Amino acid sequence: MDVAVGEYIRRTVLKIPRDEIRTVLQKWGFLSEAQLQSVNFHQVKENTAREVVQLCEENSADIKQAAVLDIIYNHIYAEKRMWSVYQMNRTGEATEIFYLTDFKKKIKRRLRSALKNVTVTFREYEHNAIWIRIAWGTPYTKPNQYKTSYVVYHSQTPYVFISASVYKSNLPLLCQALVVASNYHDIREMELRSHSLNSLKDIVFKRYSQNFQTYCPRPLQDRNVEPESADLRIIQENRSEKERIQRVNREVFGDGPQPKIEFAQYKLETMFRSDPKMDVLDKKEPFRCLIKFSSPHLLEALKSLAPAGMADAPLSPLLTCIPQKARNYFRIREKKGLLPGSFVSP
Amino acid sequence: ARRGAVLGWVSAMESADGAVRTLPSTGRLSRGPPFGRAHGRFGRSPSARVLPPAPRSQEKADPQRTALLLRKQWTLYSVTPLYRFSDAHLRDYSRLLSAFIAAEKQKGLAVEVGVELDVKVAISSLPELKGSNQDQAAVLVQLSLRPSASSKNSEEKLIWSGCFCSVSGDDLSENMPEDFTCLPLFLANGAESYTSIVGSWFQKTFDCYFRRLAISPLNLSWMAAMWTGCKVDRTASAVELVFSVPCLPQPLDISYAIHPEDAKALWDTVQKTPGEVTQEEVDVFMDCLYSHFHRHFKIHLSATKLVKVSTAIASAQCDGIIKFLQSQYLTGVLMLLTELAISQIQ
Numbered sequence: 001m002d003v004a005v006g007e008y009i010r011r012t013v014l015k016i017p018r019d020e021i022r023t024v025l026q027k028w029g030f031l032s033e034a035q036l037q038s039v040n041f042h043q044v045k046e047n048t049a050r051e052v053v054q055l056c057e058e059n060s061a062d063i064k065q066a067a068v069l070d071i072i073y074n075h076i077y078a079e080k081r082m083w084s085v086y087q088m089n090r091t092g093e094a095t096e097i098f099y100l101t102d103f104k105k106k107i108k109r110r111l112r113s114a115l116k117n118v119t120v121t122f123r124e125y126e127h128n129a130i131w132i133r134i135a136w137g138t139p140y141t142k143p144n145q146y147k148t149s150y151v152v153y154h155s156q157t158p159y160v161f162i163s164a165s166v167y168k169s170n171l172p173l174l175c176q177a178l179v180v181a182s183n184y185h186d187i188r189e190m191e192l193r194s195h196s197l198n199s200l201k202d203i204v205f206k207r208y209s210q211n212f213q214t215y216c217p218r219p220l221q222d223r224n225v226e227p228e229s230a231d232l233r234i235i236q237e238n239r240s241e242k243e244r245i246q247r248v249n250r251e252v253f254g255d256g257p258q259p260k261i262e263f264a265q266y267k268l269e270t271m272f273r274s275d276p277k278m279d280v281l282d283k284k285e286p287f288r289c290l291i292k293f294s295s296p297h298l299l300e301a302l303k304s305l306a307p308a309g310m311a312d313a314p315l316s317p318l319l320t321c322i323p324q325k326a327r328n329y330f331r332i333r334e335k336k337g338l339l340p341g342s343f344v345s346p
Numbered sequence: 347a348r349r350g351a352v353l354g355w356v357s358a359m360e361s362a363d364g365a366v367r368t369l370p371s372t373g374r375l376s377r378g379p380p381f382g383r384a385h386g387r388f389g390r391s392p393s394a395r396v397l398p399p400a401p402r403s404q405e406k407a408d409p410q411r412t413a414l415l416l417r418k419q420w421t422l423y424s425v426t427p428l429y430r431f432s433d434a435h436l437r438d439y440s441r442l443l444s445a446f447i448a449a450e451k452q453k454g455l456a457v458e459v460g461v462e463l464d465v466k467v468a469i470s471s472l473p474e475l476k477g478s479n480q481d482q483a484a485v486l487v488q489l490s491l492r493p494s495a496s497s498k499n500s501e502e503k504l505i506w507s508g509c510f511c512s513v514s515g516d517d518l519s520e521n522m523p524e525d526f527t528c529l530p531l532f533l534a535n536g537a538e539s540y541t542s543i544v545g546s547w548f549q550k551t552f553d554c555y556f557r558r559l560a561i562s563p564l565n566l567s568w569m570a571a572m573w574t575g576c577k578v579d580r581t582a583s584a585v586e587l588v589f590s591v592p593c594l595p596q597p598l599d600i601s602y603a604i605h606p607e608d609a610k611a612l613w614d615t616v617q618k619t620p621g622e623v624t625q626e627e628v629d630v631f632m633d634c635l636y637s638h639f640h641r642h643f644k645i646h647l648s649a650t651k652l653v654k655v656s657t658a659i660a661s662a663q664c665d666g667i668i669k670f671l672q673s674q675y676l677t678g679v680l681m682l683l684t685e686l687a688i689s690q691i692q
Contacts, residue, residue: 272612272638287612287638288605290584293598301591301598305645308594312644319643332642 001057008066008145009056012073013049021048024076028069031055063145067121071133074150074163075125078197081150081163085192085200085326086175088158088184096183098155100130106181107132114173119143128155134174136167149174152197158184159204161197191329199259203323245306245313252314258299264328266291266318271334286334299323394624395568395682412474415509415670420533421541422559422666424687425510427518427526428552433483436469439551443467443487446547447540464492466502477514477681482529484511489540506536508544513680518688530687531680532556533668559666559687563652566662569682571628573657574606574613576675582606582658587635589650600650602639606658 016024022041025031035055041048056065074081090096104122111118117137124130132151137143151174152161160178164171175187194200201207236242272287295301302319305311314320322328444467451465468488475484489506510529512519519528534541545556561569574585586603616631617623636647653664659672660679668683670676 266642268642270642272608272634273641274634274637283608283611285608287608289608289638290601290603291639291643292601292603294601295596295598297596298598301594301596304594304596305591305598310591310646310649312646314644316642316644 001061002063004145005061005063005066006053006057008063009061009069010049010053012066012070013052014045015073015077018045018048020076021045021052024069024072025052027072028065030059030061030065030069035059063119064121066145067119067133067135068123070145070148071121071123071131071150074133075123075131079195082193082195083152083161083163083197083200085190085204086160086162086178086187087190087204088160088179088182088187090158090184098182100124100155103130103155103181107177110177110180111173115139115170117141117143119145129153130155134170136165136170151178153178153182154201154205155182157205160187161200191327193328194261194263196260196262199261202259203261203326242307248313249303249306249315252320253299253303258297258303259323261298261322261328262296263292263294264298264319264322265293265330267331269331269333293319394622395572395685396622411472412673412676414507415533415676416673417669417671418507418535420509420535420668420670422561422668422683422687423532423534423545423556424559424690425530425532425548426555426691427522427528427530428510428548428554430525431527431552433471433485436471436485440467440469442551443469443544443547447489447543450543465505466490466492472509472511475509475511475513475677475680477512477677477684478516480516480519481512481514482519482527484509485529487544489536489544506540506544507534508536508541509533511680511684513677513684515684515688517685518691527552530691531559531684532687557690559683559690561662561664561666561686563664565686566652566655566664567632568623568628569660569662570652570655570657571613571617571631572623572682573655573659573675573679574609574631575617575623576657576659576672576678578606578658578672583656585609586654586656587652588654588656589647590653591650600645600647602635602647604635 013021013025018041022036022039025036031052035058039048039051039055108120111120111134115137116139119133119135119137121133122130123133130153132153134149134151135143135145136147136149147165147167149165149167149170150163153159162171162174164174179185179187190204192200192203266289268289268291269286271285272283293302299322302311302315306313306315318330318332444465447465447467466489468486468490470486470488472484472486476482487508487510488504490502490504492502509532511531511533512529513531515528515530518530522528534544548554549556570585570587583606584603585606586601589600589602591598591600612634613631616634617627619627632648639645639647651664655662659670659675661669661671668679670679
């Protein structure tokens with residue numbers, strides 16, 4: 001076994017939390033059950049990793065198998081990477097039949113003809129998800145297994161999720177290969193990024209509960225399961241306002257769990273407007289700002305602002321449109337000639 | 347009788363409790379005297395502050411020395427007056443502190459086998475760092491790692507810096523008995539463990555008391571307003587305000603960055619008195635920013651907590667961390683920080 005391959009496997013194993021190593025190796029399936037039994041998984045990770053590499057040496061592992069282990073690791077720990085979403089377009093309505101072998105061949109061919117040295121590995125998962133791992137090289141250097149990009153393509157959809165690497169210059173080539181191999185015409189990057197791959201999928205595949213305007217005939221009191229306080233001295237102030245906020249919030253955000261995104265960014269190029277009495281800035285040029293919202297679970301945080309009294313209900317559509325518009329990067333300019341207070345987002 | 351404002355022996359540093367005793371000041375008060383500083387009494391925030399003097403273009407009094415304060419992250423402390431401190435004995439203090447550090451290290455804090463921890467202490471005076479002639483010259487404490495005999499690198503490595511200073515600290519030094527030296531502001535850069543050791547020695551030796559300097563949202567908004575108005579030669583960086591909303595089910599952070607020209611244009615129309623800034627003007631400036639934000643997002647930023655302010659001349663955080671970015675405004679920022687430190691002591 002190549003020393004570099006052994007080292008790569010060792011480093012990959014070290015990334016895995018100690019208690020998960022056995023499971024991941026089982027998923028990999030390269031080492032036999034008997035071999036796995038012989039490993040002591042309860043020792044210091046460095047030692048476990050060494051034992052694993054020893055066994056891989058016995059089985060003569062090569063870079064192909066090592067690459068598969070890496071894909072499996074990244075599939076399980078996808079949230080460690082930042083994912084961007086791309087959408088492909090094709091003219092004509094005919095749905096093309098997807099041939100997996102054809103797809104794989106075309107991708108490999110396209111990348112190899114341009115760079116000569118690339119390691120391309122595929123793995124299929126449920127829901128027609130194809131994972132592609134690419135280790136980038138150049139016509140003159142071997143592929144660097146530590147500089148990798150990952151692509152997740154759901155073959156029945158026009159969406160591709162890409163976690164690029166430092167070699168951003170290879171992105172156009174990668175996009176081109178994807179378009180050609182999947183029989184589309186072009187591809188564009190959406191303004192949507194997150195660490196949570198599943199949430200990105202939820203958003204573009206519309207798998208979250210959407211806020212349809214529903215006519216709700218039952219009075220709200222029936223729905224609110226808040227028990228009446230036994231102590232009559234406790235009165236709920238602003239009860240009707242609180243209920244209105246809850247209702248509006250539900251309409252705007254929907255009932256179900258929100259897709260998990262960590263940030264949203266708004267580039268504002270709107271006019272600054274103030275109360276004329278205040279005698280402040282009255283420029284004819286935009287008041288340029290960049291606003292970033294961040295949270296471990298942004299949409300849930302935003303949803304809780306109005307009930308907490310920190311925002312009006314309904315919250316601004318600039319924020320609530322994130323799942324529908326499938327974007328979390330916005331550029332907001334002033335709408336010309338219409339009522340003040342309306343914005344356009346390109 | 348010699349205790350003064352000291353609270354007693356403490357061998358460890360106290361962390362910020364986040365509660366600077368500033369009462370909300372009434373914005374419609376009459377303005378303070380045009381060329382005398384409004385006194386902050388009993389922790390009350392002044393209704394007006396004199397702007398720091400415009401930077402002198404030939405402020406070249408050894409820029410090397412004050413340059414060491416720039417572009418580093420400093421943790422701020424307030425320090426009660428030092429008893430029987432003399433800047434004629436700095437060499438002696440260096441020796442004593444050096445011995446103290448060696449003794450502390452002997453006590454068994456993180457001992458690495460084979461590594462010689464020979465810490466050299468240098469205490470010097472920085473007379474350039476003061477506001478008026480009444481101010482005590484600043485005192486700089488530097489800890490360097492002496493190269494061990496076996497080390498090829500013969501250079502000393504600076505590992506920790508601390509600076510006691512007072513810029514326009516007359517409020518404190520005015521009525522102070524002779525034996526006391528007033529240097530209410532302390533800046534520390536480097537490992538917390540060294541800050542603790544150095545602080546303990548000073549506390550024991552000069553009967554003083556260190557306390558983390560917390561910067562309230564009110565004072566941060568003063569900084570935002572005052573620093574936005576400062577003229578900067580080169581292209582300035584954005585004026586950034588960071589708000590935190592911790593009490594939601596999911597924490598939320600909001601970064602609000604404004605183009606420096608637009609921020610300054612707004613401030614210039616708000617600030618009407620030459621040479622002075624009033625609470626009212628700061629409030630109007632912040633309200634303008636809040637209402638612009640509210641217009642777009644329907645969120646009340648005033649209900650959130652301002653935790654960080656970043657401008658081209660300096661950045662400050664609520665937990666008492668500062669970064670100086672422009673040498674011409676160094677004294678001005680130190681003057682404001684000295685005022686906050688005195689406020690925390692009294």
